[in-house]
Amino acid sequence: MTVIKQTISRIVFPFMLLFSIYVITHGHLTPGGGFQGGVLLASSVILICLVYGLRKAEHLIREETSHRIEAVAGILLAVLVVFEFFIKGSLMASESLFQVWSGGAIPVMNVIGGIMVATSFIIIFYSMVKEK
Amino acid sequence: MNKPLLLISLTLLAVFVLSVLFVPNFSFFSNKISNHYIYHSLEETKAPNVVGGVVWDYRAYDTLGEETVLFAATLGVYMLFKKLHVRDKK
Numbered sequence: 001m002t003v004i005k006q007t008i009s010r011i012v013f014p015f016m017l018l019f020s021i022y023v024i025t026h027g028h029l030t031p032g033g034g035f036q037g038g039v040l041l042a043s044s045v046i047l048i049c050l051v052y053g054l055r056k057a058e059h060l061i062r063e064e065t066s067h068r069i070e071a072v073a074g075i076l077l078a079v080l081v082v083f084e085f086f087i088k089g090s091l092m093a094s095e096s097l098f099q100v101w102s103g104g105a106i107p108v109m110n111v112i113g114g115i116m117v118a119t120s121f122i123i124i125f126y127s128m129v130k131e132k
Numbered sequence: 133m134n135k136p137l138l139l140i141s142l143t144l145l146a147v148f149v150l151s152v153l154f155v156p157n158f159s160f161f162s163n164k165i166s167n168h169y170i171y172h173s174l175e176e177t178k179a180p181n182v183v184g185g186v187v188w189d190y191r192a193y194d195t196l197g198e199e200t201v202l203f204a205a206t207l208g209v210y211m212l213f214k215k216l217h218v219r220d221k222k
Contacts (some may be wrong), residue, residue: 028179033187050221074203082195084189094178103179106188111197115190120206127213 003050009051020118027110028103034110038117045118046125054129063126066119073116080109087095 023030024037049057080087084105094102169186177185187195 028181028184028188030161030181031183033181070203070206071139072197073189077199079190084192088189097174097178098180104177104181104189106177106184109188109192110184111196113199117202120202123206127210131213 005051009047013044013048016040016047020044020114024102024114025107026110027114028106029098029100034113035117037110038114039121041114041118042121042125045122049125049129061119061122063130064124066122066126070116070119070123073112073119077109077112077116080112081107084109 020037020040022037023032023040024034027033027037045057045060048060088104091105091108092101092103096102100107169190170180173182173185174180177189179185179189
């Protein structure tokens with residue numbers, strides 16, 4: 001890729017990462033949530049892979065690592081959803097509304113679901129890129 | 133012409149047409165539940181974002197199914213591009 005694209009994506013990449021973490025962690029307060037923030041997180045890795053090549057993107061996250069993270073996140077999410085009724089009161093318990101540290105099990109499931117969405121999109125992109 | 137097949141398809145067609153004809157008005161059933169979501173979501177789920185509350189609290193099983201669909205789609209794309217499909221061995 002040209003120097004212009006490399007420079008612009010080098011500037012934009014940390015902001016994309018930061019904004020995706022903001023969207024995921026504020027999923028119970030502002031519009032957005034796990035799915036949208038996860039897609040943002042995946043697209044920041046995809047941007048690096050498109051501009052700098054596959055090797056630089058594999059420095060960020062390798063394919064086997066994303067496989068493992070997705071499996072663990074899927075199991076955790078299933079367990080959380082099944083037992084949500086019992087752990088809702090004790091997880092991130094806070095009486096104050098409109099705070100990041102509140103909302104019961106919703107922020108935890110937002111984070112885990114966001115990680116799962118991000119890794120699955122990264123896996124889809126990697127398996128399409130590496131196809132021979 | 134296969135007679136029982138024709139009978140089954142005609143019965144299904146009649147059922148679908150009748151169910152379309154007698155469908156109730158929009159929000160006939162769901163008006164109560166959507167009003168409940170709007171007015172009681174903040175105190176029940178402690179989440180100001182009503183959409184987040186509905187997606188992750190009231191309908192968490194639906195969201196789990198969505199994630200399962202995403203997982204299956206990822207697995208399908210991975211198998212398609214890595215050529216991992218089962219072949220007959222000779």
